[in-house]
Amino acid sequence: MQSTNTNKTGSDRRDDEVAALILIENTLTGRSPARYGSLTVDEQCEIAEAEAQRHGLNLRRLITLWDVPRWDRGSRLTNMLDCIKEQPAHILIVPSPLYRGFTKTAIRKHQRVLERHGTTLLIAEQ
Numbered sequence: 001m002q003s004t005n006t007n008k009t010g011s012d013r014r015d016d017e018v019a020a021l022i023l024i025e026n027t028l029t030g031r032s033p034a035r036y037g038s039l040t041v042d043e044q045c046e047i048a049e050a051e052a053q054r055h056g057l058n059l060r061r062l063i064t065l066w067d068v069p070r071w072d073r074g075s076r077l078t079n080m081l082d083c084i085k086e087q088p089a090h091i092l093i094v095p096s097p098l099y100r101g102f103t104k105t106a107i108r109k110h111q112r113v114l115e116r117h118g119t120t121l122l123i124a125e126q
Contacts, residue, residue, distance in 0.1 A: 018057045019089035020048030021080065023098045025067045033067045037097030047095040051124030057091060077110050084119050093122045 022044045025033045032039045039047075045062065052059040063083045065076065084092070092114065099107055111121045 017088055017090040018052060018059050019061045019063050019087070019092050020045065020052075020059055021092055021094040021098065022048075022062050022064045023067060024064060032098060036067075036100050037095075039095065039097055044095050044098075047124050047126055048093040051093050051122055055091075055122070059093065061087070061089075063087075063089070063092070077113060080110070080114065081117060084114070084117055089119055091120050091122060093124050096123050096125050099123060 022041055023032045023036060024041060025031060030041055032044065049059050063080070065079050065083070080092070102110075107123070114121045
């Protein structure tokens with residue numbers, strides 16, 4: 001009887017854990033808030049998919065977050081971490097408009113914190 005090796009290669013494992021962050025304001029609009037580009041879910045997915053392809057990755061799932069108040073941007077990182085804990089992702093792709101208004105320092109903080117949890121943040125330009 002021949003044994004079958006079910007171990008995945010490094011790139012296969014990485015592909016299994018590629019996710020995209022989708023931000024929506026509410027279910028009525030199905031868009032990101034105006035301050036983050038008013039992108040539809042489909043537009044956000046297209047941007048994330050293009051970024052995944054650019055890096056030779058397969059986008060496997062979406063992580064949807066609801067908008068948070070303008071003065072509470074820190075909760076986005078907390079929500080992202082909660083989602084990553086539930087369903088780990090080695091790579092998280094986020095369309096760049098969803099970081100509009102964030103300082104470079106705040107973005108680097110998100111990147112460092114996510115990296116400590118085993119996730120690489122890729123911000124996808126449009």
